[in-house]
Amino acid sequence: MTNAIVQVDNITKQYRGSPQPAVSNLSLKINEGSVFGLLGPNGAGKSTLVMMMCGLLTPDNGSISLLGMNVKNKGAAIRKQVGVAPQEIALFPTLTAYENLFYFGRMYGLDAAVIKERIESYLTTFDLKEKANSRVQTFSGGMKRRLNLIAALLHQPKLIILDEPTSGVDVQSRNVILDFLVELAAKKTTIIYSSHLLTEAERICTHLAILDAGKLIVAGTPGQVMDATPGHENLEQVFLTLTGKNIRD
Amino acid sequence: MATIYKEFLLLVRDPGGMTLLFLMPLALVIVMALVQDAPFRDYQEIKLDVLFADLDHDSLGTRIQQAFHTSPNINLVENNDTAVVNDLVHSGEFKAAIILPADASKTLRQKSNRVINDVLVNAGLVAESPRPVELTGIRITILFDPVIKANYKQVLSAAIEKILTGIQAEWILDELQGQLSENKPGTKKIKPDLSGLITIDQTYASENAATELELNSVQHNVPAWTMFAMFFILYPLAGNYIKEREEGSLLRLRLISGSGLPVVTGKFAFYFGICLLQFVLMILVGIYVMPLIGLKALILGSNITGIIITACSVAIAATGYGTLIAVYFKTPQQALSFGSISVVILSAFGGVWVPVYVMPGVLQQISRFSPLNWGLESFNDLFLRDAETILILPNLLKLIIFGAVTLAASIFINKSRTVS
Numbered sequence: 001m002t003n004a005i006v007q008v009d010n011i012t013k014q015y016r017g018s019p020q021p022a023v024s025n026l027s028l029k030i031n032e033g034s035v036f037g038l039l040g041p042n043g044a045g046k047s048t049l050v051m052m053m054c055g056l057l058t059p060d061n062g063s064i065s066l067l068g069m070n071v072k073n074k075g076a077a078i079r080k081q082v083g084v085a086p087q088e089i090a091l092f093p094t095l096t097a098y099e100n101l102f103y104f105g106r107m108y109g110l111d112a113a114v115i116k117e118r119i120e121s122y123l124t125t126f127d128l129k130e131k132a133n134s135r136v137q138t139f140s141g142g143m144k145r146r147l148n149l150i151a152a153l154l155h156q157p158k159l160i161i162l163d164e165p166t167s168g169v170d171v172q173s174r175n176v177i178l179d180f181l182v183e184l185a186a187k188k189t190t191i192i193y194s195s196h197l198l199t200e201a202e203r204i205c206t207h208l209a210i211l212d213a214g215k216l217i218v219a220g221t222p223g224q225v226m227d228a229t230p231g232h233e234n235l236e237q238v239f240l241t242l243t244g245k246n247i248r249d
Numbered sequence: 250m251a252t253i254y255k256e257f258l259l260l261v262r263d264p265g266g267m268t269l270l271f272l273m274p275l276a277l278v279i280v281m282a283l284v285q286d287a288p289f290r291d292y293q294e295i296k297l298d299v300l301f302a303d304l305d306h307d308s309l310g311t312r313i314q315q316a317f318h319t320s321p322n323i324n325l326v327e328n329n330d331t332a333v334v335n336d337l338v339h340s341g342e343f344k345a346a347i348i349l350p351a352d353a354s355k356t357l358r359q360k361s362n363r364v365i366n367d368v369l370v371n372a373g374l375v376a377e378s379p380r381p382v383e384l385t386g387i388r389i390t391i392l393f394d395p396v397i398k399a400n401y402k403q404v405l406s407a408a409i410e411k412i413l414t415g416i417q418a419e420w421i422l423d424e425l426q427g428q429l430s431e432n433k434p435g436t437k438k439i440k441p442d443l444s445g446l447i448t449i450d451q452t453y454a455s456e457n458a459a460t461e462l463e464l465n466s467v468q469h470n471v472p473a474w475t476m477f478a479m480f481f482i483l484y485p486l487a488g489n490y491i492k493e494r495e496e497g498s499l500l501r502l503r504l505i506s507g508s509g510l511p512v513v514t515g516k517f518a519f520y521f522g523i524c525l526l527q528f529v530l531m532i533l534v535g536i537y538v539m540p541l542i543g544l545k546a547l548i549l550g551s552n553i554t555g556i557i558i559t560a561c562s563v564a565i566a567a568t569g570y571g572t573l574i575a576v577y578f579k580t581p582q583q584a585l586s587f588g589s590i591s592v593v594i595l596s597a598f599g600g601v602w603v604p605v606y607v608m609p610g611v612l613q614q615i616s617r618f619s620p621l622n623w624g625l626e627s628f629n630d631l632f633l634r635d636a637e638t639i640l641i642l643p644n645l646l647k648l649i650i651f652g653a654v655t656l657a658a659s660i661f662i663n664k665s666r667t668v669s
Contacts, residue, residue, distance in 0.1 A: 054504055084504045088497025092255070094262040099255075106251035107505045135262075151501065 003068075005159055005190045006030035006053065011062030013048055013214075022048040023059070024214040030192065030207070032158075035185045037205035038194040041243050045214040046194045050161055053192070054084055067158060080108070083152035087163040089144045090151070093137035097128060097147050100136060101154060108155040115154065122150040126176060142173030149177060160184070161192045166200060178204050198235045208235075212243045252515025253522075259489060260523070266485040270523060271530065274478030278531055282470040282544055297401060300346035300392075301325040302334045307354030309416065313347070316412040323408055338392045345397060345405050348390040356387045357417070361424040369428055389413070471535035471547045472628035473601040476621050478531065479524045479563055480592045483571030486520050487584040490575035513576065513660055517568050524564035550631050555638040559631060562645045563624040565652030570620070573655040576662050595619045600626075623647045 008028040014021035023045040030036045040046050051057040053064055055075040064071045066078045091100050098119060105115030123129040126146040136144060149165055162181075166174045182204055185191055195201055201208060202222060209219040218228050225238060232238045260266055301317075303310035317325045326343070328334050334346045369375040391409065393402055426438045493499040502512050535547030549556060571588070578584035596602065598612065599621030605613055616622045623644040630636035638645075 056503060079505065084501070086497055086500050086504070088500065090497035090499075090501035092259065092493070092498050093496070095255070095258055099258060103251055103255045104501065104505065107502060107511070 003032045004029045005032045005067055006036075006192070007065045008049070008053075009063050011049075011052060011059040011064060013045075013052060013057060013059050021060075021214050023052070025062070026211075026214070026216050027062075028209060028216065028219065030190060032190050033185060033188045034206045035181065035191045035193055035204050037201035037208040038192055038211065039196075039198065039201055039208060039239065040211035040217075041196075043213070044211040044243075046211055047163065048214075049211070050084075050163060050192070050194060053161060054082070055079065080155065081158045083155065083157035083160045085149050085152035085160070085162045085165055087167060089136075089148050091136045091144065091147060094135055096133045096135050097123065097139075098132045100147065101151060104151045105154045110155060118154055118156070119150075122153060125180060126150060140170075142169040145169045146173060146177065149180075157189070159190045159192070161194070163194045164196070165193070166195070166197065174200070198239055202235045210239060210242055217242045252512060253519045256489075256516060256519035260485070260519075263485070266488075269484055270478075270482070270527065274474065274481070274527060274531060275534055277478065278471055278474040278534060279538065279542065281474050282466045282539060283542065285470055286466040286544060297322060297344060297405065298324050298326055299405060300334045300337060300343045301327050302329050302331050302346060302348045303327060304329065304331070304351040305349045305353040306351075309354035309357060310349050312416050313349065313409075313412060316415065317408070320408060322404055335392065338394050341394050341396065344394045344401060346392040347409060348392065350388060350390075353387045353389070356385075357420060358424070360386065361417070361420045362428075365421060365424045365428050368425075375428060375431070465545050467535055467539045467545050467547050468629075468632055469604060471531060471539070472632065473596075473621075473625055475528055475531040476563055476567075476599075476624045476628075477592065477596045477601050478527050479567040480570065480595070480621060481589070482520050482524055482527075482567050483574045483588040483592065484585060486516065486568070486571040487575035487578065487588055488581055490516065490572075491578070491581045491584055510660055510664070513572060513656075513663055516575075517572055517656060520571060521564050521568045524567050525560055528560045528564070548632060550633070550635040552631050552635065552638060555631050555636070555641060556628075558638060558645060559624065559627045559641065562627075562648035562652070563620075566620045566624070566648040566655075567652075569652035569655035569659070572659040573662075576659040596621050598622065599624075620648055620651050623651075 006028065007030075008026060010025050010027055011023055012021050012025055013023045026045070026049065028049075038046050038049065048057060052059050053066060053071065055071050055078065058072070067081055069078050071078060092103070095103070101119045101122075102112075102115055105118070106112075110118075119132070120129070123132055126149070128143060128146060128150075131139065131143065136147065139147065145165065145168065149162070152160060152162070165181075166177055169177070178200060181191055181193070185204075185206070193201065193205060205222060207219070207221055208225050210217045210225070218225050220228070222235065226232065226235070229238045229241050232241065260270075299317075301310075301314065303314075314325055314327070317323055325347075328337070331348060334348065337343045338346045366375065366377070370377045389409065391406065422441065423438070430438065490499070499512065532547065532549070536549075537546075540546045574584050574588040574591075578587065596619075598616045599605075599619035600608070600616055601621055605616045605622065608616065627641040627644045627648075630641050634640075
């Protein structure tokens with residue numbers, strides 16, 4: 001039996017002034033080494049759930065534990081073993097790729113020599129080595145996205161949370177990123193992958209959860225999710241059946 | 250340290266920010282010192298050309314001219330045509346004119362004679378002399394240009410009054426000797442020197458008096474605008490902070506550390522250092538650049554430790570305020586508009602634009618609540634009064650408490666927005 005690296009128990013979060021909860025009585029279990037796709041339309045509660053997992057939001061009810069520790073009181077210890085690549089390009093545009101990564105490495109508390117070595121390795125993996133000393137503001141969207149991902153990997157976390165990691169990138173960059181994630185999962189790193197892109201989820205995810213209106217609609221392996229709604233050929237059809245065809249804002 | 254180095258890189262790669270932090274304040278302090286040089290001289294170095302119409306053509310006019318000859322503030326220009334004198338003052342070419350009426354000397358002599366005679370008759374020393382007519386005092390007219398400053402008027406009136414009082418005393422004494430000698434033939438008249446009876450020594454209540462200190466344009470403007478520039482640190486500080494928040498890099502830092510504390514304190518430490526660098530540069534400008542453009546050099550006094558502590562205290566207050574503005578406001582427009590206007594207001598109340606002592610009473614009371622006033626007062630105490638650190642301690646404590654409170658509020662606000 002595999003260990004649960006993320007355990008979400010009956011959490012609810014309602015923002016002040018909002019008529020309904022962003023996340024409602026949601027429970028989830030993510031096993032070590034899995035690539036867990038967190039899917040849902042806009043406003044489904046994905047970002048709120050991710051923020052609560054990172055300790056940036058406190059649930060009104062329920063509890064979340066990551067790596068066997070409660071987020072509420074072990075936030076600092078958890079953050080050392082969790083890497084987050086937010087949807088925004090969370091980098092300093094006027095710093096070079098190297099300077100950005102070195103700074104984030106220092107903020108993770110890593111030694112200069114270790115940071116240097118890892119920067120070299122990751123820049124090579126993501127085909128950015130030649131651009132190490134170029135300012136981020138001169139990078140293309142795909143290059144920024146790859147660098148954004150590296151910044152979340154520098155401290156070699158056990159759990160990586162990715163929010164739309166391939167948003168706005170070209171096919172080549174996307175391929176590099178997805179291949180890398182599959183490789184990472186093979187090395188027992190757990191990945192939570194939040195996205196709208198269902199074909200990508202189908203390609204890399206070992207497990208999926210579809211959320212809508214703050215509630216968990218379905219969870220399981222891709223096969224289990226497909227079986228839950230028979231008669232559909234792909235994940236997109238399942239998704240539309242479960243969440244409806246109305247446009248969400 | 251990582252945040253400080255990162256902030257350094259961000260700043261040196263931002264030419265606009267560098268200009269705002271270093272070049273603009275240097276330009277500002279030089280321009281303001283030059284612009285305010287003349288008004289500051291007004292307060293202390295009044296030099297006035299005054300027309301003098303001598304219709305008396307007798308000894309009183311000559312005595313007035315002699316007396317003004319040695320005056321450091323007033324230079325008499327003789328013109329006996331009263332119509333012309335009137336026109337020249339009316340047109341503003343001259344700011345004032347003194348018109349000595351005809352027969353002024355004669356009247357003053359008669360008046361003196363009458364006064365002395367009354368005294369001696371009362372003492373039974375002489376017989377009362379006949380009083381053909383009742384004498385009126387002489388009326389000297391001073392014409393002023395309506396735009397003349399009140400302090401000019403005061404200086405001129407006081408100078409004329411002083412000279413006339415002296416002349417009157419001399420003539421009364423002369424008349425007294427004359428009437429007494431009539432009673433006692435053979436008595437020789439003497440001319441006693443009245444000039445040295447009372448001497449007024451003007452000096453500054455400062456151990457630095459030997460350096461001829463005074464609140465001149467440089468002594469006021471360099472510390473005043475240095476503090477203004479230091480408080481303007483909020484501009485790059487808030488601008489960068491909000492930009493990082495909008496770009497998402499701040500979010501990543503929160504995800505790494507769990508709170509904004511390392512980021513906020515790192516920024517605080519970096520901009521604190523920048524404030525001190527600004528201070529040093531502007532003081533160097535005061536000492537070495539001001540004399541090159543015809544102004545006086547800034548004099549620091551001898552309490553260098555006090556100056557360093559004051560600079561640090563102002564830097565703490567300025568950076569704390571800037572950090573609070575950066576954290577509190579959500580958009581750069583809000584932060585920069587509110588921040589810059591608030592610094593202008595605090596500086597106006599604090600005595601940066603004009604010294605507090607020339608403000609109306611209510612504003613002088615309000616000025617006591619401006620951190621810029623606490624800093625400026627401390628610098629004035631150090632530079633002009635050569636004060637010991639203990640004297641400026643209350644103001645320094647206010648600055649440090651202000652900085653600590655604003656920084657604590659920034660951390661609290663940042664934390665409450667990080668985890669909700």
